[in-house]
Amino acid sequence: MPIASHLAPLLHSPAMTMQFQKKDPRATIVTKFGEIKIRFYPDDAPRHVENFVNLAKMGFYDGTTFHRIVPGFIIQGGDPLSKNPDRTLHGTGGPGYFLSPEPNDRPHKRGAVSMAKMPRESNSTRDFNDNGSQFFICVGDNSGLDRRYTVFGEVFRGLDVVDKIVAAARDSADNPLEPITMTVTVKE
Numbered sequence: 763m764p765i766a767s768h769l770a771p772l773l774h775s776p777a778m779t780m781q782f783q784k785k786d787p788r789a790t791i792v793t794k795f796g797e798i799k800i801r802f803y804p805d806d807a808p809r810h811v812e813n814f815v816n817l818a819k820m821g822f823y824d825g826t827t828f829h830r831i832v833p834g835f836i837i838q839g840g841d842p843l844s845k846n847p848d849r850t851l852h853g854t855g856g857p858g859y860f861l862s863p864e865p866n867d868r869p870h871k872r873g874a875v876s877m878a879k880m881p882r883e884s885n886s887t888r889d890f891n892d893n894g895s896q897f898f899i900c901v902g903d904n905s906g907l908d909r910r911y912t913v914f915g916e917v918f919r920g921l922d923v924v925d926k927i928v929a930a931a932r933d934s935a936d937n938p939l940e941p942i943t944m945t946v947t948v949k950e
Contacts, residue, residue, distance in 0.1 A: 785950060787815050789915075792945045793828070795927055798899070798920035800875055806866040807914035810877055810892070813861060814914065815948050817895055822857065823946040829853050830898075830936045831928045838878055838898040839944060849937055853896070856880070860891040861912075868913035870904040873924070875915035901928045 791798040802811040817823060817840075825845050829852035830838035843855030860880050870876060878896035892912055899917060900907075901924060917924060930938045 787811060787948055787950045789814070789818055789946055789948045791823075791920075792947075793923060793927065793942055795942070796920060796923040798923050799918055800915045801918050802875075802915040803866070803868060803913065806868055807864040807912050809861060810864055810912050810914035813894065814897065815950065817857065818946040818948045822895060823944055825943055825945075827852070828927055828938065828942045828944065831930060831932055831938055831942075832901075832936050833928050834902045835904065836898040836900055837924060837927045838896060840878070840893075840896040842895065844941075849933070849935070852935075852937055856896060857894040859894045861894055863892050864912045864914070865909045866913060867909070868916075870900050870907040870911065870913060872900055872902055873917040873921055874900040874904075874913050875917065876900070876907065877912045877914060879911065899924055901925070 785804050787802050787804065789800040789802070791800065802814070804811045822842070823840055826839055826841060827844040828837045828839040829841055829844040830836070838853070841853055841855045842857070843851040844853075861877065868874065876898055877892040878898055879890050880893050927942055930940065930942060932938050
């Protein structure tokens with residue numbers, strides 16, 4: 763059966779090659795102490811990476827604070843309620859949804875970026891889910907958190923900024939006395 767003449771050019775054209783680019787999203791957290799640059803692990807925690815990137819693109823994190831700083835342990839941020847001057851609310855908010863954990867073998871080493879958990883209700887016996895927006899950056903190695911919390915990225919530049927944040931004066935709830943606000947941008 764002869765090939766239709768209008769299809770002939772397609773058969774004789776150079777082969778089309780499909781190119782797939784591996785996603786390599788990055789984020790920059792800007793604070794009064796400088797910039798923290800983060801690379802993500804989309805292969806290990808795809809939903810967490812996508813969630814963080816989408817929230818950052820919407821400006822969700824802009825104006826939130828690092829509301830919990832614990833020397834030798836972590837700095838934590840990403841709570842929309844941290845914009846509120848009522849410090850008792852800081853650490854209790856989120857975007858209105860939670861994420862199912864994506865435990866992986868990434869260690870909670872210095873510079874690891876991991877998702878905070880939803881506060882457990884006192885009468886709850888179920889495993890608690892990951893918060894939809896609150897995240898923390900490890901200041902030291904915290905292997906006790908491994909496979910219990912979802913590591914979804916790491917700081918590749920700006921650990922000196924993390925150290926400045928964790929050294930700030932704080933109250934009895936580990937909330938910095940002077941707010942440390944952030945602006946987050948992403949590049950995919």
